[in-house]
Amino acid sequence: GKFTKLPWVPLAGSILLVATPSLLVISNWGMETSLAAALVLWALLTYHREHWLQLALALGLAIWARPDTIVLCIAIGLDYFYLRKTATSKPGLKPVLLFLSIALAFVGFNLLLSGTVLPNTFYAKLAYYSGGGGNFWSQLWNLLSGGGKIITFALAVIGIGWCASQKRRGNAALILYPLGMIILYRWKLPYLYQDGRYLIPILPFVLLLTIVGAERSAAWVGKSISAASVLAVILILITAIGQFSGMNGAVQALTSEDVYIHNLQVATAQWCAKSLPPRAVITTHDIGALGYYSGRRVVDLVGLADPAMIQFLKPGATAGAVRELRKQGVNYAALLDNWYEIANENTVFIDAPPGSETMRVYHFTDSSRFTGAKVLAIHKYLYDLLQGGDPRDFGEAMREAIAYEPDNALTYTLGGEVMLAMNRRDAAREYFEKALYFFPESERAGRDLSLCNGGK
Numbered sequence: 001g002k003f004t005k006l007p008w009v010p011l012a013g014s015i016l017l018v019a020t021p022s023l024l025v026i027s028n029w030g031m032e033t034s035l036a037a038a039l040v041l042w043a044l045l046t047y048h049r050e051h052w053l054q055l056a057l058a059l060g061l062a063i064w065a066r067p068d069t070i071v072l073c074i075a076i077g078l079d080y081f082y083l084r085k086t087a088t089s090k091p092g093l094k095p096v097l098l099f100l101s102i103a104l105a106f107v108g109f110n111l112l113l114s115g116t117v118l119p120n121t122f123y124a125k126l127a128y129y130s131g132g133g134g135n136f137w138s139q140l141w142n143l144l145s146g147g148g149k150i151i152t153f154a155l156a157v158i159g160i161g162w163c164a165s166q167k168r169r170g171n172a173a174l175i176l177y178p179l180g181m182i183i184l185y186r187w188k189l190p191y192l193y194q195d196g197r198y199l200i201p202i203l204p205f206v207l208l209l210t211i212v213g214a215e216r217s218a219a220w221v222g223k224s225i226s227a228a229s230v231l232a233v234i235l236i237l238i239t240a241i242g243q244f245s246g247m248n249g250a251v252q253a254l255t256s257e258d259v260y261i262h263n264l265q266v267a268t269a270q271w272c273a274k275s276l277p278p279r280a281v282i283t284t285h286d287i288g289a290l291g292y293y294s295g296r297r298v299v300d301l302v303g304l305a306d307p308a309m310i311q312f313l314k315p316g317a318t319a320g321a322v323r324e325l326r327k328q329g330v331n332y333a334a335l336l337d338n339w340y341e342i343a344n345e346n347t348v349f350i351d352a353p354p355g356s357e358t359m360r361v362y363h364f365t366d367s368s369r370f371t372g373a374k375v376l377a378i379h380k381y382l383y384d385l386l387q388g389g390d391p392r393d394f395g396e397a398m399r400e401a402i403a404y405e406p407d408n409a410l411t412y413t414l415g416g417e418v419m420l421a422m423n424r425r426d427a428a429r430e431y432f433e434k435a436l437y438f439f440p441e442s443e444r445a446g447r448d449l450s451l452c453n454g455g456k
Helices: 008-018 021-027 033-048 052-065 067-086 093-114 120-129 133-145 150-165 171-188 200-221 225-244 247-275 287-294 307-313 318-327 373-386 391-404 409-421 425-438 443-454
Strands: 281-284 297-300 332-336 347-351 359-363
Touching (some): 021 200, 021 247, 033 052, 033 067, 033 200, 133 150, 247 347, 307 318, 391 409
16 A cells, blocks of 8 residues: 555564564574575565466475475465455466475475475474473463563554455465464474574564554554654554564573583584594484584484484383484484483583583493483482472482382482482482492492592
8 A cells, every 4th residue: 555655664664673582583593494484575575466486486495494384375375265356367387386396396305315205303393392382372472572572462463453354465374374383383393492483484474464553553543644654653663662672682592592502512512523533423412513513423312313213202212212323323422411311321521511501421332221201300300409409309209210210320329419418428328339239330429439438
């Protein structure tokens, strides 16, 4: 309409885009998310203009960037079917064939690479994160309205109401894409990991709805096009200022994440580069920094780069994981201790930055054993006790851990360290001796026992 042709409106919308904290954060991650967002916006624009070949190209490339953008294909298809009588042109056969060619090439590439229709990362993430839906809706609310975005959200709701009431090309797609993505992720991957990165491509659509909401709110109040335009631009700029108020927190979070990655993954990878044999093979659950900086072959424990490991993400499959890793020649493991833990191998390197998690590098052999998920959670509690946590549940925690894994030497080592910290040396000694019974070569339990005896 007349409003959207005014030069100040696109400028104000661009400012709103730049002032969105989540988009700033994701642009610094070096991931495909920004590319996917740009491609779906291009697809929406080409659909609005009825440039069918460009639309086919945009949708096909979007699927290569992020296969979940198939939701936009469905949304645009429903929009077109609903408004097909008002179209000034029809897609014809060429755009359909172009899109199908690009999509089938994507399927063929995945089949060749990993033997699956979709990337193996899709199946790995489903296996690992599918149980995380407990706080999905609160995480989603924070993504859409937190950090100064409450005005953005309110105007977007108004935009949804107006778009739903008007039979215009693209209105249904503008609503259905973010809605469809939310439904898809709530169904299949209910976990907005790392600032909601999986749903961030919907944010530009939310911002477009926000601009529509500002326009309609201004048109309802303003008595002329000029007055309404000025009011709409003011509303958009106020919204941008509200979003920008959350920018400092986003920058601090980004800085903190960069420091975290450097102090743990990068530092460990650099140690591996200096200290491990050139032909060492390392397994880890976070392959990026380790693979880049270590110069060693890396086997992905959680299956993002190694599809064979996906089947071992289910509970109780750790023994099979060990066999597969040894089959692939793994002889070292680099693990964050709240993700994975090897109970019967000595560490060759420990990186424990203040106030952070601990990264441990272990030898890895045919007899290596991962701690199970339930006992791993209890070990986290025991580590908390060593940092001054409440010890009232210590006895019950130890009984439960021993019931699940009676021969886990690390359980006894941690229990002994807690007892030693409480100056209960006799109890500590019993735990350390039990740890050494199950893992005689344990350097940690041996040092603890020596300390315990030497303090008599």
